[in-house]
Amino acid sequence: xxxxxxxxxxxxxxxxxxxxxxxxxxxxxxxxxxxxxxxxxxxxxxxxxxxxxxxxxxxxxxxxxxxxxxxxxxxxxxxxxxxxxxxxxxxxxxxxxxxxxxxxxxxxxxxxxxxxxxxxxxxxxxxxxxxxxxxxxxxxxxxxxxxxxxxxxxxxxxxxxxxxxxxxxxxxxxxxxxxxxxxxxxxxxxxxxxxxxxxxxxxxxxxxxxxxxxxxxxxxxxxxxxxxxxxxxxxxxxxxxxxxxxxxxxxxxxxxxxxxxxxxxxxxxxxxxxxxxxxxxxxxxxxxxxxxxxxxxxxxxxxxxxxxxxxxxxxxxxxxxxxxxxxxxxxxxxxxxxxxxxxxxxxxxxxxxxxxxxxxxxxxxxxxxxxxxxxxxxxxxxxxxxxxxxxxxxxxxxxxxxxxxxxxxxxxxxxxxxxxxxxxxxxxxxxxxxxxxxxxxxxxxxxxxxxxxxxxxxxxxxxxxxxxxxxxxxxx
Amino acid sequence: xxxxxxxxxxxxxxxxxxxxxxxxxxxxxxxxxxxxxxxxxxxxxxxxxxxxxxxxxxxxxxxxxxxxxxxxxxxxxxxxxxxxxxxxxxxxxxxxxxxxxxxxxxxxxxxxxxxxxxxxxxxxxxxxxxxxxxxxxxxxxxxxxxxxxxxxxxxxxxxxxxxxxxxxxxxxxxxxxxxxxxxxxxxxxxxxxxxxxxxxxxxxxxxxxxxxxxxxxxxxxxxxxxxxxxxxxxxxxxxxxxxxxxxxxxxxxxxxxxxxxxxxxxxxxxxxxxxxxxxxxxxxxxxxxxxxxxxxxxxxxxxxxxxxxxxxxxxxxxxxxxxxxxxxxxxxxxxxxxxxxxxxxxxxxxxxxxxxxxxxxxxxxxxxxxxxxxxxxxxxxxxxxxxxxxxxxxxxxxxxxxxxxxxxxxxxxxxxxxxxxxxxxxxxxxxxxxxxxxxxxxxxxxxxxxxxxxxxxxxxxxxxxxxxxxxxxxxxxxxxxxxxxxxxx
Numbered sequence: 020x021x022x023x024x025x026x027x028x029x030x031x032x033x034x035x036x037x038x039x040x041x042x043x044x045x046x047x048x049x050x051x052x053x054x055x056x057x058x059x060x061x062x063x064x065x066x067x068x069x070x071x072x073x074x075x076x077x078x079x080x081x082x083x084x085x086x087x088x089x090x091x092x093x094x095x096x097x098x099x100x101x102x103x104x105x106x107x108x109x110x111x112x113x114x115x116x117x118x119x120x121x122x123x124x125x126x127x128x129x130x131x132x133x134x135x136x137x138x139x140x141x142x143x144x145x146x147x148x149x150x151x152x153x154x155x156x157x158x159x160x161x162x163x164x165x166x167x168x169x170x171x172x173x174x175x176x177x178x179x180x181x182x183x184x185x186x187x188x189x190x191x192x193x194x195x196x197x198x199x200x201x202x203x204x205x206x207x208x209x210x211x212x213x214x215x216x217x218x219x220x221x222x223x224x225x226x227x228x229x230x231x232x233x234x235x236x237x238x239x240x241x242x243x244x245x246x247x248x249x250x251x252x253x254x255x256x257x258x259x260x261x262x263x264x265x266x267x268x269x270x271x272x273x274x275x276x277x278x279x280x281x282x283x284x285x286x287x288x289x290x291x292x293x294x295x296x297x298x299x300x301x302x303x304x305x306x307x308x309x310x311x312x313x314x315x316x317x318x319x320x321x322x323x324x325x326x327x328x329x330x331x332x333x334x335x336x337x338x339x340x341x342x343x344x345x346x347x348x349x350x351x352x353x354x355x356x357x358x359x360x361x362x363x364x365x366x367x368x369x370x371x372x373x374x375x376x377x378x379x380x381x382x383x384x385x386x387x388x389x390x391x392x393x394x395x396x397x398x399x400x401x402x403x404x405x406x407x408x409x410x411x412x413x414x415x416x417x418x419x420x421x422x423x424x425x426x427x428x429x430x431x432x433x434x435x436x437x438x439x440x441x442x443x444x445x446x447x448x449x450x451x452x453x454x455x456x457x458x459x460x461x462x463x464x465x466x467x468x469x470x471x472x473x474x475x476x477x478x479x480x481x482x483x484x485x486x487x488x489x490x491x492x493x494x495x
Numbered sequence: 496x497x498x499x500x501x502x503x504x505x506x507x508x509x510x511x512x513x514x515x516x517x518x519x520x521x522x523x524x525x526x527x528x529x530x531x532x533x534x535x536x537x538x539x540x541x542x543x544x545x546x547x548x549x550x551x552x553x554x555x556x557x558x559x560x561x562x563x564x565x566x567x568x569x570x571x572x573x574x575x576x577x578x579x580x581x582x583x584x585x586x587x588x589x590x591x592x593x594x595x596x597x598x599x600x601x602x603x604x605x606x607x608x609x610x611x612x613x614x615x616x617x618x619x620x621x622x623x624x625x626x627x628x629x630x631x632x633x634x635x636x637x638x639x640x641x642x643x644x645x646x647x648x649x650x651x652x653x654x655x656x657x658x659x660x661x662x663x664x665x666x667x668x669x670x671x672x673x674x675x676x677x678x679x680x681x682x683x684x685x686x687x688x689x690x691x692x693x694x695x696x697x698x699x700x701x702x703x704x705x706x707x708x709x710x711x712x713x714x715x716x717x718x719x720x721x722x723x724x725x726x727x728x729x730x731x732x733x734x735x736x737x738x739x740x741x742x743x744x745x746x747x748x749x750x751x752x753x754x755x756x757x758x759x760x761x762x763x764x765x766x767x768x769x770x771x772x773x774x775x776x777x778x779x780x781x782x783x784x785x786x787x788x789x790x791x792x793x794x795x796x797x798x799x800x801x802x803x804x805x806x807x808x809x810x811x812x813x814x815x816x817x818x819x820x821x822x823x824x825x826x827x828x829x830x831x832x833x834x835x836x837x838x839x840x841x842x843x844x845x846x847x848x849x850x851x852x853x854x855x856x857x858x859x860x861x862x863x864x865x866x867x868x869x870x871x872x873x874x875x876x877x878x879x880x881x882x883x884x885x886x887x888x889x890x891x892x893x894x895x896x897x898x899x900x901x902x903x904x905x906x907x908x909x910x911x912x913x914x915x916x917x918x919x920x921x922x923x924x925x926x927x928x929x930x931x932x933x934x935x936x937x938x939x940x941x942x943x944x945x946x947x948x949x950x951x952x953x954x955x956x957x958x959x960x961x962x963x964x965x966x967x968x969x970x971x972x973x974x975x976x977x978x979x980x981x982x983x984x
Contacts (some may be wrong), residue, residue: 123865167697181672194958195800203897204863205936206658206708207951208943208981209963213671213704217697238965261799264755308755334746378615392525408694447696454699462698469685473970474700480969492699 023080024060027106029447030072035112037061046107049098050091050154051363054456056099058085059485061107067187067195067226073108074224075193083101084108084488085353086220088131088162091154094455096166096219096491105489110161113226116140124232125184125201130161130225137230140150146232149176149268153356161225167217169451173357174407175268175305176233178451180216187227188215191482214456214477220488222481236268239307240319241348242327244339245296250381251335252300259302260337266319269303271471272380275404277358280401284361288354292339300406301355303348358403362416367423368401369430371413373441375449380406383444390436391415395429410450413437438465455491462493496668500949505978506593508572510550518553518597521563526603528552537598539927540589541582545945548591549576550599558601558686558717560679564599565715566684574975575599577711579653580624582645584861585944587657587710591979601652604717610635615723616675616692619787621652621716626739628721637723638798640667642905652716653674658708660940662760662844663898664795676720679706682713682971687960692720705966710942711977713970725798727759731808732837733816733830734784734795740870742824742975743791743895750793753815757808759796761896762844765789768890769843775853776846785827792844794837847892851903856912858887858919859903862930863939866898872933876902879925884918891959899939902926927954943981952983 028036037043038060038481046061048054059082064070077084083105087097110131121144128137134155141148150163152170155277162168166187166293168179176182184199188211189426198212215223246252249272256270275297304325310318323341342348362368375383384402391400397418402410415433417426438448443463463471474493476489478485485495512519519527522966528534529551537552539545555561559919568575572598578588590598601622609618612635619628625646632639641654643661649930653659659670667673675690677703706714740763756773766788773779783790793812801807810829819825831837851857854945864872877889886907893900904922906915927937931954943951952960967974974984 122867169695173695190958190962196958196962197956200934200936201865202863204660204664204899204934204939206940206942207936207938207955209966210704210708211959211962213701217701264799374693376692378613410695439820445691447693447698449698450695451697453697466698467688469681469687470689470702473681473687473702476969477700477966480965
């Protein structure tokens with residue numbers, strides 16, 4: 020295998036190759052410390068041609084490839100196996116913004132560009148790239164595309180796949196598919212783009228993308244709202260569409276347990292409201308029309324104030340604070356975005372990224388919390404999520420003081436109870452995080468044979484040697 | 496079909512008497528059409544330009560019957576051409592003359608299964624006529640936005656299989672954006688139940704998007720969960736005489752803000768195009784007696800009813816048009832004062848296809864480029880066509896907000912179809928070369944079908960064609976599902 024590694028070195032140079040254990044380590048373990056894999060080498064190509072060269076070499080030598088972006092995935096999709104026969108192909112050197120087209124509302128980027136850099140580049144051109152999620156400071160767009168990431172603005176702009184016009188992909192044989200089209204309409208055969216999006220790197224490696232841009236919001240109102248129940252949150256959102264004139268961009272539901280963890284573990288975090296409440300909603304409205312005297316005198320903040328006042332009279336709102344400036348708005352968002360980090364610091368937890376129809380959230384919440392408690396009475400449920408998408412992070416924190424091993428002994432019972440319930444509700448067992456390694460068995464359990472066979476047929480057709488991120492999504 | 500297209504190799508296993516009996520046992524006498532006059536409408540395409548053959552037209556009544564028919568064909572290696580309303584423009588639903596298998600029409604599967612106004616969704620069978628679905632949504636105070644000329648006879652299964660476009664793509668997206676879930680009968684007869692009504696579901700490959708736009712070559716869509724929107728409550732429709740296509744783009748660009756993001760449609764038409772409609776379609780009236788070469792049909796739609804005293808869409812549009820008049824982009828304009836007036840404007844736009852049929856032989860290209868390149872494309876494209884055939888009569892029109900033009904030509908006065916056909920390959924090559932040089936698409940919304948199979952092969956990379964072929968072979972190993980469409984294997 021030293022021979023193979025030397026061939027890699029010829030292709031990508033010393034800068035593009037990591038072979039020592041300490042250097043490889045961050046690429047072999049995931050953010051949640053659930054996996055620790057091994058790899059022949061970590062390869063970091065600088066261009067699409069280098070990616071193609073590496074993939075061709077691997078195809079010839081029958082070495083499997085695990086593509087990796089920012090390594091912030093939650094289901095092990097970017098993690099190598101433990102047998103040491105794979106390479107990790109990191110896109111993190113391919114991080115350039117290639118073109119911004121303000122007039123055409125599009126941007127062409129390399130796969131390793133960090134999401135936050137993309138957001139900031141768009142903003143510098145008075146445009147918005149709406150994908151936004153907690154890991155945005157380190158996740159890369161290639162990973163976002165490969166997992167069809169969700170985040171906090173799906174309600175208004177759609178999932179990642181809706182934010183893309185074209186792709187460039189290196190296929191498992193090492194060919195480059197140039198699908199970098201910036202067209203709104205193109206009915207010329209099978210929709211390869213949507214096949215690669217969400218395929219978690221099992222059908223090819225996304226190397227570039229043409230992203231859609233939107234006008235930058237000019238008027239934003241953010242509120243931190245205590246609500247009496249999840250049903251109230253759903254009702255509050257339902258009325259907000261009309262009250263905001265279709266400008267609801269985020270609506271996040273949180274339970275008190277998650278807030279408690281954030282206040283405990285995140286320095287500087289403060290409760291915006293005086294009293295303790297069971298449920299909270301973070302509501303944000305954004306408009307591309309700047310507030311100005313005469314034409315658009317009533318800004319969103321005033322509209323939101325009026326709406327929340329009415330909602331309070333109807334009993335949908337218990338208490339609320341509207342951010343008076345950007346810093347306050349940021350502070351509200353930090354409470355939401357630090358949920359994962361504070362859960363990690365609190366100790367072991369199990370994540371369930373599920374979706375049901377929006378109108379079923381209240382009933383699911385009730386049944387789901389009961390099911391979790393029944394599986395492990397001392398566990399601490401941390402439900403939160405994107406109400407408008409029907410998507411809940413239905414997480415379960417260990418009882419206080421338990422170590423991972425002790426808690427994980429109950430993992431199967433807890434997850435089984437949750438997923439059975441989800442399927443009973445006609446929902447999805449992975450709304451936005453994907454399948455990766457973590458949910459391969461669950462997917463096999465809950466999906467029909469026809470569906471699994473069809474996915475396998477596609478995988479075999481496009482990756483006949485099964486070298487592209489093998490063992491993820493479906494076993495072939 | 497273009498004379499230049501040589502029929503691809505497709506399975507030619509005949510429907511034997513035994514298989515026919517099998518089919519009869521599945522769908523009954525009502526579900527079979529065997530006589531030639533009865534089959535004729537199913538083997539001829541809407542334009543009358545492509546005529547194929549079929550042993551039998553099979554019309555199943557439900558998904559189970561579709562599944563059993565397909566399984567029987569699969570076991571015997573018999574080719575299947577799925578068909579909806581048969582309004583396609585590329586021959587995708589028309590059998591090849593060498594076809595010896597069946598046409599499977601979804602026309603009897605026309606039930607709306609469920610409307611969920613609260614969840615803004617509707618579950619329907621593939622054979623539902625588009626207009627019926629629009630009306631069903633409207634009767635629940637909801638809106639299903641797909642809208643196109645053939646809506647009175649096209650079926651939703653065909654719309655999804657071709658990822659249809661139409662006049663509301665600007666705001667709501669193509670057909671594939673209007674769908675949450677699908678049920679599909681696969682080439683071996685298995686039923687894939689993907690009828691999910693979830694906004695988020697990241698569980699493996701996106702099969703739904705693969706089947707949509709595949710023109711029935713990977714399976715037969717039998718049911719769908721469609722997304723609905725709030726019903727429009729305040730609509731303003733206007734007919735504008737405009738300076739030129741560049742003005743059209745600038746008008747649209749400013750209309751987004753002026754309408755507060757409520758632009759529903761923006762359709763460009765050349766005067767030659769509207770004159771053709773007025774000439775052939777009884778009852779249509781010129782909304783403006785303006786002697787100008789370009790028109791724009793502009794519609795703004797809001798789901799919020801106009802409040803008493805407040806500015807409605809019409810008021811906003813009036814102000815906007817006055818500004819555009821001043822800027823010299825608009826030369827004259829009229830806002831429809833009644834629904835009947837608005838209908839008249841729309842009838843002109845929607846009657847372009849039937850009018851062109853009445854006009855006689857012609858050529859039409861369904862292309863897209865990025866929006867800002869539209870004016871340049873029109874200029875260069877017309878010039879390229881006139882260089883080849885100086886007396887050809889261009890009548891461009893299109894959905895400019897999508898960068899999509901129906902780049903169309905009437906044949907020269909008095910020229911018959913056969914003579915025009917001699918010029919067609921050269922003009923086609925010139926137009927598609929231009930599209931490709933401008934990084935555009937040679938089929939924006941109509942698909943590939945039979946007509947563009949060689950054009951696609953010419954302009955697409957080997958790796959792209961190979962990838963598509965791999966998918967086709969993987970999902971339809973016997974090549975019985977609409978063989979010889981989109982790709983040659």
